[in-house]
Amino acid sequence: MTHEMPITPTIVLFGDGRDWHGKSLKRAFERRGIRPLVAPLAQCGFSTETATGLSIPGLGNHCPRGAFVRFIPGGSFEQVTLYLGLLHALRELGVTVWNDARAIERCVDKSTTTFFLQKAGLPTPRTFAGVDRATAEELVSRLASEGHKAVEKPLFGAQGKGIRLLETANDLSPPEAVDGVYYLQEFVPPAQEHHQDWRLFVCGGRVVASMIRHGEDWITNIKLGARAEAAIASQELADLAVRAASCVGADYAGVDIIQGRDGRFLVLEVNSMPAWNGLQKVTSLRLSDTVVDAFLAAALPESIQNAQGEA
Template identity: 70%
Template sequence: MAAEIVLFCERKKWHGRSISRAFRTRGIRPLTVSLASCGFSTETKTGLAIPGLGDHLPKGALVLFVPGGSFEQVTTYLGVLHGLRELGVTVWNDARAIERCVDKSTTTFFLQRAGIPTPWTWTGTSLEAALDIVRSKLAQGCKLVQKPLFGAQGEGLRLISALRDLALPEEVSGAYYLQEFIPPADGLHRDWRIFVSAGRVVASMIRHGAGWVTNIKQGARAEAAIPSLELADLALRAASCVGADYAGVDIIQDRSGAPLVLEVNSMPAWQGLQRVTRTRIADSIVAPFLDACLGRTEQASAPQGQEGA
């Protein structure tokens, strides 16, 4: 029998194994493939070349990982996801949401458009313009954070407190993304990671950084915490404005306590978050995903809120 569900991930990754277990507890064995092995073909009825599917069209596709590569390669991977959606397949998250989240400047655009508070941000391709921005903000007493436009997990971040700190164009692929640094009120660097799935908050934590970078992969410590209604609503609105079915939303609070959305992650890692909550995060993705593509499913084992967080 042809697979009704496709799981796009890397088989050996922790998150892929976790999601696969959540499917198996519901009696489903998805076809697990890497987008790197997929493409297009006029020989199939669907026009897609996905190993293991042939002419068959699945009912749903769950995306955990999009491989890196050249611009052409990544365009092909996202094109496959676009194709599945155009053919009527339920795709979580679909290529539109991934594109809006992977490109931090586009995320900022959608956050601002939706009226969601986010730090002052500027994106451009001119070194001269970036230097002018840095001079102006430093003169105002503000530091900046320079982020790779397509970066993740806290890699490649720079704190800009002087002109010399700004990266050269070749170090950032010619694109500058500069965001105002939000200093903590008490000198302790922390932010929120709120995990959203199918329009509800399912788990959350506060990340305490050893330095100003608060990503778990960069050594931050996770603490279970239940967000206020204001923070939860902000996370839900942020995920919705980029069209993400599930997402990890990063929120920082300024010195007055006002929340600001930093990023929306359409392919979030949750291994660190899973360590501090009893909520089964993989279940919180799989159960509503199956509801969306197969109709109502048995959810007796699915999590209900963030019990024990």
């Protein structure tokens, strides 16, 4: 007769626990003697009837020590605001949240990511974000006059969806197709014969794994058919990725970097809820274990010390 490990309300794993990442994280916690409380954010909220002011199924009046955010569901503006408000509230209660709402907000909104990259003095392509179409047209025309193309991206997009390459201002999408916001970056032509960029996985202030993504065209997302190649990042590249994650306040992140024809590295994006199943296929390191260890060192340092003492 097997005995299932009891749930540890000290740690909350936000997500449904059914996707590949959720399952691998749950197993990593359990290998360390912790069965986290898996809580979909759509089932959580606020309540004045609990001691914490929060309503998280399975917690009652208990306040967790740590909360790991694997997934925030989509929804209306009001729904997403509530989910992020819940994460803000946990941080206010002294809970270690990875990644917390501030980092998620800064990364989900690409324009805010760009702002923090520039504020930190990190190289990134020339970028414009705004609602005025005339200004967007002017930017694309100016880039074209300089011999450059522009990349139009959804402000809240992910996995390479909705990205378009623009040669003239006439190529701009209508406002309704971009939810009224134009986010435009100068296109970075490939430094090599084919299109490629770097994905570096930063966790706990260091790069723990990296890969080069080779695209069949200029979009190098694994979900869209790009090929992953294991690669060891140079110190320059690793330092750039760590600084990029740090400037948005991310405890763990996937940082996308491209090399221009002049040899310079440019930060394209910082992902605060990165997928790592593609990266896992080209690294021997078990990434879920690495992430969980770093998270527990911050949220439950005594659990790491006990594990080391037993080793």
